[in-house]
Amino acid sequence: MSYAKAILSALLVLALGSMPAWAGLGQPEASVTSDQLHMKSEHRVQDFQAYKVHELANTEGAVVREYVSPEGTVFGVTWQGRSTPDMNQLLGNYTNNFQTATRDQTQIRQRRGITIKTNDFVYTNFCRMGVCSGSAYAPKLVPSNVSTGVMR
Amino acid sequence: MKRQFLSVATAAPFLLGVMCLLSLAGCGGSGSSTVTATTVNNTATLTASSGLNGLSGGIVNGLYITVTVCQHGTATCKQIDNVQVDTGSVGLRLVPAALGSVALTPILVNTSPLEECIQYGDTSYSWGPLEFADVQIAGEKALNIPVQLLGQVTAPPPSATQPTAGGVSCLQSTPNSSLPGTPPGNEDTVATLGSNGILGIAGVIFDCGNATACTTVSFTSGFPYYICPNGTCQAVGVPTADQSVNPVSQFASDNNGVMITLPTVASTGAVTVSGTMNFGIATRTDNALGSATIFALDACGDFPTVTFNGISYTDTNCTNSTGGLGGFLDTGSNALFVSDANTLKTFGISDCASGTAGVGFYCVSGGTATLSNINFIGFGGVGSANISLNINNATTLFSTNNAVFNDLGSDSMPGGNPSTDFWDLGMPFFLGRTVFVGIAGTAVPTGVNAPNGFVAF
Numbered sequence: 001m002s003y004a005k006a007i008l009s010a011l012l013v014l015a016l017g018s019m020p021a022w023a024g025l026g027q028p029e030a031s032v033t034s035d036q037l038h039m040k041s042e043h044r045v046q047d048f049q050a051y052k053v054h055e056l057a058n059t060e061g062a063v064v065r066e067y068v069s070p071e072g073t074v075f076g077v078t079w080q081g082r083s084t085p086d087m088n089q090l091l092g093n094y095t096n097n098f099q100t101a102t103r104d105q106t107q108i109r110q111r112r113g114i115t116i117k118t119n120d121f122v123y124t125n126f127c128r129m130g131v132c133s134g135s136a137y138a139p140k141l142v143p144s145n146v147s148t149g150v151m152r
Numbered sequence: 153m154k155r156q157f158l159s160v161a162t163a164a165p166f167l168l169g170v171m172c173l174l175s176l177a178g179c180g181g182s183g184s185s186t187v188t189a190t191t192v193n194n195t196a197t198l199t200a201s202s203g204l205n206g207l208s209g210g211i212v213n214g215l216y217i218t219v220t221v222c223q224h225g226t227a228t229c230k231q232i233d234n235v236q237v238d239t240g241s242v243g244l245r246l247v248p249a250a251l252g253s254v255a256l257t258p259i260l261v262n263t264s265p266l267e268e269c270i271q272y273g274d275t276s277y278s279w280g281p282l283e284f285a286d287v288q289i290a291g292e293k294a295l296n297i298p299v300q301l302l303g304q305v306t307a308p309p310p311s312a313t314q315p316t317a318g319g320v321s322c323l324q325s326t327p328n329s330s331l332p333g334t335p336p337g338n339e340d341t342v343a344t345l346g347s348n349g350i351l352g353i354a355g356v357i358f359d360c361g362n363a364t365a366c367t368t369v370s371f372t373s374g375f376p377y378y379i380c381p382n383g384t385c386q387a388v389g390v391p392t393a394d395q396s397v398n399p400v401s402q403f404a405s406d407n408n409g410v411m412i413t414l415p416t417v418a419s420t421g422a423v424t425v426s427g428t429m430n431f432g433i434a435t436r437t438d439n440a441l442g443s444a445t446i447f448a449l450d451a452c453g454d455f456p457t458v459t460f461n462g463i464s465y466t467d468t469n470c471t472n473s474t475g476g477l478g479g480f481l482d483t484g485s486n487a488l489f490v491s492d493a494n495t496l497k498t499f500g501i502s503d504c505a506s507g508t509a510g511v512g513f514y515c516v517s518g519g520t521a522t523l524s525n526i527n528f529i530g531f532g533g534v535g536s537a538n539i540s541l542n543i544n545n546a547t548t549l550f551s552t553n554n555a556v557f558n559d560l561g562s563d564s565m566p567g568g569n570p571s572t573d574f575w576d577l578g579m580p581f582f583l584g585r586t587v588f589v590g591i592a593g594t595a596v597p598t599g600v601n602a603p604n605g606f607v608a609f
Contacts, residue, residue: 083374113273127273149569
C-alpha cells in the first residue's frame with residue numbers, strides 16, 4: 001500500500017530522448033519514451049535503490065510500468081487496464097518469445113488468461129470483465145539484488 | 153423497449169419471492185397455486201466434463217448446459233447442448249453451425265450487420281455478428297436478445313496495428329500463435345472452442361459492464377462494437393437493447409441471478425459429473441439462500457479482501473490500478489488460480505516442472521496440500537467466511553483419464569509477490585457446493601446490502 005502511494009505521489013517528469021525502433025522489455029531506458037507516445041500517456045519516474053520504475057498512465061485508465069536496471073535496461077513490464085496492451089510494443093525483442101511459446105511452456109486457462117514460463121521469459125496475462133492485468137520479465141536481466149516480486 | 157420492460161421485470165420476481173416465503177404452499181409448481189408466473193421450470197441440468205473434443209482437446213473442468221435458441225416470435229428453434237457456462241463473462245455466443253438451419257434476425261446499424269469483438273486474457277477473441285433470438289433455458293425465456301454468432305465476418309477484427317477511425321480497436325495484442333483457430337486466437341468452431349458456444353452469466357447485465365460506456369464510442373482500446381460496410385470496419389455506439397446481455401437478466405422472472413449446485417468428486421477426480429443451475433435467487437423455494445453466507449462485491453465484481461496465512465490479498469487493482477484483484481468466483485477458470493508457488497512452498501506446493509504433464513499448474517510433494525482458514529471478506533464487510541481448499545499434484549491428476557477435479561491449482565500470477573496475487577476460485581471450488589451468483593442492477597433479496605452485486609455460498 002505505501003508503495004502504491006509513493007508511486008502516485010511521484011513527480012511528473014518531462015520525458016526527453018530519442019525514439020528507438022523497439023521499445024519495452026530488454027530495451028534501453030530511453031525506449032520508454034516510445035511507449036509513452038504509443039500509449040498517449042503521462043509519464044512518471046520513481047527511483048529506488050536498485051532499480052527505477054517508469055509509470056505510463058493514459059486517460060482511459062491503462063497503466064504500464066517499466067522496470068529499469070542500474071545499467072539502464074528494461075528488465076520487466078507490468079500492465080493494468082481495460083484491455084491487454086499492445087504486446088508488440090511492450091515486449092520489444094521478446095515479442096517472439098511470446099508469439100512462439102510452445103504448449104509445453106504455455107498454460108491457458110480457458111480464454112481467461114495465459115502464462116508462459118521459460119528460462120529467458122516469464123509472461124502472464126489475465127482478463128476479467130473489462131479488467132486486464134499482467135506482467136512480463138526477462139529473468140536474466142533482473143538485477144541480482146531485486147526480487148521479481150517488486151513488479152506489480 | 154427492452155429497458156422499460158426490464159425495470160418492470162426486475163421488481164416482479166422479488167415480490168413473488170416474498171409471497172412464496174409467506175405462503176409456501178403456493179410455490180414450487182405443484183399443488184394449488186395462484187402464482188402462475190413462477191411455475192415455469194427454473195432448473196437446468198449442468199454437466200462438468202472435458203467438453204465436445206474429449207481429453208485430447210486439452211480441456212479439463214469444463215461446465216456445460218443446454219440452451220434452446222429460436223427465431224424470435226416463432227417455434228423455429230434449435231436445442232443446443234454443450235454450451236460452456238461462464239460466470240466470468242456476459243452474453244450468449246454460439247458456433248453458427250450449432251444453429252443448424254435456424255436463421256436469427258440480424259441487428260443492423262446503418263444497414264450494416266452489428267459486429268462484436270472481445271479479446272480474452274489468453275489473447276484469443278470472439279468476433280462475429282450479434283443477432284436477435286429468443287433464448288430458452290429450462291423453462292425460462294429471454295425474448296429477442298442479442299446473441300453472438302462466432303465467425304461469419306469477412307473483415308478482420310480491428311487491431312492495434314489496424315485500428316478504425318479515431319484509433320479505436322478491439323485486439324490490442326496480436327494473439328499468441330499457439331492458440332487454436334484460423335488465424336490463431338479466432339476460436340469460432342467446435343474444434344477450437346471445445347463447446348457449441350459460451351453462456352456468459354457473470355453478475356452484471358451488459359457485457360460492457362457500465363452499459364452507457366458503449367452507447368457511444370467512449371474509449372478506444374478494446375471497444376467491442378463495430379460495423380464493417382464494404383469490408384472496412386468502424387466503431388459504433390449502440391443502444392443497450394443491441395448490446396450483448398446476460399440472458400438470465402432478461403428472463404420474465406427468476407432474473408436476479410443463478411444458483412449452481414455440483415456434487416463433490418474424489419481427490420483423483422471424475423470423468424464427468426452432473427449438477428443443476430436454478431434460475432433466480434430467493435424468488436421461490438427451490439432457490440432460497442438458506443444458510444448461505446452473502447458476500448457483497450466491490451465495484452469490479454470482486455471480493456475486496458482475502459486473507460491467508462497472515463497475508464492480505466486486496467483488490468487494489470480496482471481502486472488504484474496496481475496490485476492484485478482480491479478474489480472472485482469463475483466457472484470459466486479451469487483451476488484454483490490462487491496465491492503463487494513461492495508463497496505456498498511451505499505447503500509443499502510448487503509449479504510443475506517443464507516437460508511434466510502438469511506444467512502450468514501446481515505440483516505438490518507429499519500428497520494433497522490443504523490450505524485452511526482462507527478468509528473471504530465482502531465489500532464493506534458484508535459477508536465473511538473461512539474456507540479450505542485442497543491442492544493435489546496436477547501431474548498425478550492428469551495421469552488419470554479424469555477431467556473433473558476439485559483440487560487442481562495454479563499460480564494466480566507467477567513472480568512471487570502476494571501484492572499482485574489473487575484468489576480465482578475456478579471450477580474446482582464449485583464442486584461439492586451450492587453457489588449463488590447475483591446480478592448487479594436486478595432485484596436484491598430482502599436484507600442484502602450489495603450495491604455492486606453479490607455472491608453467496
